[in-house]
Amino acid sequence: MNPFARASGPSMTRRLIFSITAMMALLWLLAVGLGLVVMEEEYAEMFDGTLQDTAERLVPLVVDDLEHRGMLAEPDDNRPGTAPQQLQTGNSSGDREYLIYQVRDASGRVLIRSHDAPEQAFETPLKAGFWKNTTYQFYTATDESAKVFIQVADAFENREEALREGAIALFLPLALLIPVSGIAIWLVVRRAVQPVGELRRQIETKDGGNMEPVDASILPRELQPIATSVNLLMTRLRTALDAEREFTSNSAHELRTPIAGALAQTQMLISELRDPANRHRAGQIEASLTRLSHLAEKLLQLSRAEAGIGIAEKSVDLSLVLDMVLTDFWRGMNEPQRLILNRTEGAKLTGPFSEDAFAIVLRNLIENALVHGRPGEPVEVFLENGGPVRIVNGADLMSEGELATIRKRFSRGKTEATGSGLGLSIVERLLGQMGGKLVLASPADGRKDRFEARVELPKTV
Structure with a gap:
């Protein structure tokens, strides 16, 4: 919501x-x-x-x-000169x-x-x-x-x-x-009707990140049963969501350690094997474990997104988060020159948003651009003062239906690259909590082709 x-x-x-x-x-x-x-x-x-x-x-x-x-005059009076006169x-x-x-x-x-x-x-x-x-x-x-x-x-x-x-x-x-x-x-x-408006405002704020009960003490007697019913529903929903989040988080945490151990053992096994057929089979196991590790990481991010980490109480400069995320990518890339930052001089992006949530958004979008973009073509990140943040990568033109498909959880577009199909779902969930939105465009703004993911956050005074 x-x-x-x-x-x-x-x-x-x-x-x-x-x-x-x-x-x-x-x-x-x-x-x-x-x-x-x-x-x-x-x-x-x-x-x-x-x-x-x-x-x-x-x-x-x-x-x-x-x-x-x-x-x-008498009725029989007919003498001349005695006729009645008309007076005014x-x-x-x-x-x-x-x-x-x-x-x-x-x-x-x-x-x-x-x-x-x-x-x-x-x-x-x-x-x-x-x-x-x-x-x-x-x-x-x-x-x-x-x-x-x-x-x-x-x-x-x-x-x-x-x-x-x-x-x-x-x-x-x-x-x-x-x-x-x-x-x-x-x-x-x-x-x-002011109490009705107050009840409406309290219910409007309820989502996966705010499950606090509605204050029924300030409501008139006629509205208190509604508030009580909403609170009971929120309690049941909070219990179900907590159980789901706990399962997802625990599963991701529990999987990371054995997957990392199995991946390390597989890499050591590959280095020791001399037979090409065995090395190939071990490489397939390594690739599967890598995909499983990536999926566990995405599930952990999804769990954090469902926990409602998007809003913060104090205003922060998100442009610093962008610099940190890009630096991490550059350090781990074989071709760091492929990732380009186009930033207007003095540009800042501030607001009461979670730095951690914004970092997860950027990591998913940049990772998608690097993995699913055309190999060898640059991935450009644009930042103007006050936003939005635009991420553009090489890609074939996509229809409106294809753009809608890749937004769905566990759905992927026409690509041979590996992935879980959770990245955009995590991004949209976090941006929804931050009051922003994700805009996908093909072709990119001002281009004849390429793919663009645009992060738009609400303006703050």
Whole structure:
């Protein structure tokens, strides 16, 4: 597991915040909508009541005024000059009237009208009660003895305006309340799910090099069973890994001594034999023992890699490790000029990494380049300031499938050279613990052929 890798997928926190905020906003909008329905009904009752009260209050006042003016005529009064006259009230303020009215006699003639009332008589029938058309709501009040009808009208536009202003007054606060509530929900949810994030971070750090139990004491009651189950699983896994590592390490250690002794005896036997056939057979035994010794060495390195030795607490200069490893190779090579270091002047590679783990990585990659590269062609090691470390050797072009194959444990490419097929597995395991990665390229960067192994480590500040 790479501790530097970030989890992918939808966020539970984000989904929870969005869902709660959306549900709350939907409920608020629904409540406002229902409130507007109720408000419309209440407005209708209120306006109708005002309309009726106004008409009924005007009846005695209008009748008294008409009698005082002598404008009320008997039904059989047909004398010339006594026909009723149409009067108009004034509106000194100049504002539009919300309620308009007309005073009509039994014949439908308009006797008095308000300032904004039309000169023509309303289309309303001369009958007491409510009546409406597409524009107005009317109420007709009458005095039966005087045969006078007071018709008061209220435009539906007034009611729609009042309802619209009420809706704006309800919706405007939501425009501020919803984002503020969303921020409050975000803060509350983030605080509530913080233990889940802490548990996730603790589990993310668990791998072959970190098998410490999860601290369940800081978790809420709902998450403690999960932490307990994880700890039980980690205990069983740690036991199994420890047994595997111990077996691998012990096997490698136990094999090294008898193999070394058998190899030494075989070499002495070869020096004493004179018969070519016997010397050939003894040479085959020597080669087999050498391969077995190499395999035991790789198993020991694999055991150390599985133990998680890649991370160190303090920062070190890995360029010094590179110099030491190259010096060891040069001393043991028959043709040291074949291994070339191309290092930028003053280049360093620093970070909180294990020097031992980095040395194992370099030894495996350089050894692979020397053993599996074209005989006689140079092996070049490149280091620029801050990395990466590139190791390039002569080789035929390889396909993506072949590059993927050689990464597998105990897998080898098309080569006649001896090997165990464990080198790249050990390298990738250690680099994974160091937060880096191994990149294989064919052809090499900037070349038409050759093979390149590139070690990329995370940048440090």
